[in-house]
Amino acid sequence: MTRHFDIIILGGGIAGAAMALALAPAAADHGLNIALIDADNLDPVPIQTDGAVFDPRVCALTEASRNLLNNLGVWSSVEALRVSPYQGMEVWDANGTGRIAFSAAELGIPWLGHIVENSIIRRALLERLAETSVHRLGGVEVRELSMKKGTSFSRPQAQLHLWDQSILTAGLIIAADGASSQARRWAGIPMREWDYPHHAIVTTVELEKPHENTAWQIFLDTGPLAFLPLPSSDDNRHFCSIVWSLVPDKARRAMALDDEQFRQELAVAIEYNFGEIVTVAKRYCYPLRQRHARQYHRNGVVLIGDAAHTIHPLAGQGANLGLLDVACLAENILQACSRGEDFASDRILNRYQRGREGHNLAMAATMEGLQRLFSSDHLVLRWLRNAGLNLTDNIPLIKQEIVDQVIGVRCDPLKLSHSPCL
Numbered sequence: 001m002t003r004h005f006d007i008i009i010l011g012g013g014i015a016g017a018a019m020a021l022a023l024a025p026a027a028a029d030h031g032l033n034i035a036l037i038d039a040d041n042l043d044p045v046p047i048q049t050d051g052a053v054f055d056p057r058v059c060a061l062t063e064a065s066r067n068l069l070n071n072l073g074v075w076s077s078v079e080a081l082r083v084s085p086y087q088g089m090e091v092w093d094a095n096g097t098g099r100i101a102f103s104a105a106e107l108g109i110p111w112l113g114h115i116v117e118n119s120i121i122r123r124a125l126l127e128r129l130a131e132t133s134v135h136r137l138g139g140v141e142v143r144e145l146s147m148k149k150g151t152s153f154s155r156p157q158a159q160l161h162l163w164d165q166s167i168l169t170a171g172l173i174i175a176a177d178g179a180s181s182q183a184r185r186w187a188g189i190p191m192r193e194w195d196y197p198h199h200a201i202v203t204t205v206e207l208e209k210p211h212e213n214t215a216w217q218i219f220l221d222t223g224p225l226a227f228l229p230l231p232s233s234d235d236n237r238h239f240c241s242i243v244w245s246l247v248p249d250k251a252r253r254a255m256a257l258d259d260e261q262f263r264q265e266l267a268v269a270i271e272y273n274f275g276e277i278v279t280v281a282k283r284y285c286y287p288l289r290q291r292h293a294r295q296y297h298r299n300g301v302v303l304i305g306d307a308a309h310t311i312h313p314l315a316g317q318g319a320n321l322g323l324l325d326v327a328c329l330a331e332n333i334l335q336a337c338s339r340g341e342d343f344a345s346d347r348i349l350n351r352y353q354r355g356r357e358g359h360n361l362a363m364a365a366t367m368e369g370l371q372r373l374f375s376s377d378h379l380v381l382r383w384l385r386n387a388g389l390n391l392t393d394n395i396p397l398i399k400q401e402i403v404d405q406v407i408g409v410r411c412d413p414l415k416l417s418h419s420p421c422l
């Protein structure tokens, strides 16, 4: 069986689900036949949010991402499920005196960002998507992608071969199938990639003392350790999601510890900032790799989110970059539709690449630089980073610049807050 769509979005994670929703106006106003497909279920399954159980994967969402989710009509659902706005951020070097602190009150803003569980963002997007005319094909695993030759009147067409032998064709495939994207490989898009010298352990911990609605990050010899504030429970228990980046053999060792030993080592690593670590949930470990596609589109396949780039999670920017890809690509496709242009043309897809590549590369370079600066035990570099943190902490203009980048208000070209198409 063969089915044809104008656009297929492959992968219904945060980037793919947001993309599908951002393109819903093209289905409603221009009659485009759009499908979102994923090997996983795409039904908005209920999530229990009244207890002390959290998704181990969370995102520190920037204001730009919050604006986008708001424009897509899902922020109120995300908020109703569970979010944790944070008003402070503290970063310090375990090897010295360097420390920098950011406070929303000092900057005259209500928050610096929001910590949100990945499953909550995805659920809110899928719930809203179910109200649109975008087709959701869940439980559908793509086995291969091939190209059907074009004629003098038509472009080549991408064909997705599914495990059940059926075929889906589309004028444009938006690959949102994650870091190990097969669509990227099938389309022949080369990558620039290398391993970071870290694996990240993520889990939820309960703290003896409150986190003060602050995101904490300490740079240790072995890598950065972040404590991201989660909502306290009704009985006043305090929780954080942690991202502990460690050199691989130390990460393997930490994963092998029993809970009691892990809690003790974690409390020492964070310098007993929150007293004892009371409980720890199941731990997950992710090898970290920097990836960046050398081209964002080829052969009718265009990349967004982790399929296009992955970076070190030390500044929590991966999903935020993916959402900016969504805003930029959707804006270009919707504009092309409203002008009656070919939305899958090289001109439109090049415009998307130009809109996003520089920013994604700059963020990757910053993460690489920070990771190297804080991994080095060279005396001069150690002195420089400590002096740099303290100096920056005392210069309001530089601090404001960092906050603009971290909380993501610098996205004027994408006009996220007043985009006509979102």
Ligand SMILES: Cc1cc2nc3c(=O)[nH]c(=O)nc-3n(C[C@H](O)[C@H](O)[C@H](O)COP(=O)(O)OP(=O)(O)OC[C@H]3O[C@@H](n4cnc5c(N)ncnc54)[C@H](O)[C@@H]3O)c2cc1C
Pocket (backbone or CB within 6 Å): 010, 011, 012, 013, 014, 015, 016, 037, 038, 039, 040, 058, 059, 060, 061, 118, 140, 141, 142, 143, 176, 177, 178, 179, 182, 200, 202, 243, 286, 304, 305, 306, 307, 313, 315, 316, 317, 318, 319, 320, 321, 322
């Ligand atoms: C430890 C850690 C901490 C992080 N913290 C932050 C943070 O604080 N802030 C932040 O912004 N980002 C953070 N990130 C990054 C963020 O989690 C990712 O950038 C984001 O989740 C990627 O979303 P995505 O939709 O691009 O890909 P994915 O979430 O990987 O989604 C890909 C989807 O494609 C589907 N798929 C794949 N192949 C196929 C196939 N062949 N057929 C059908 N379906 C397929 C999969 O089932 C999946 O649903 C962190 C990352 C890590 C590792």
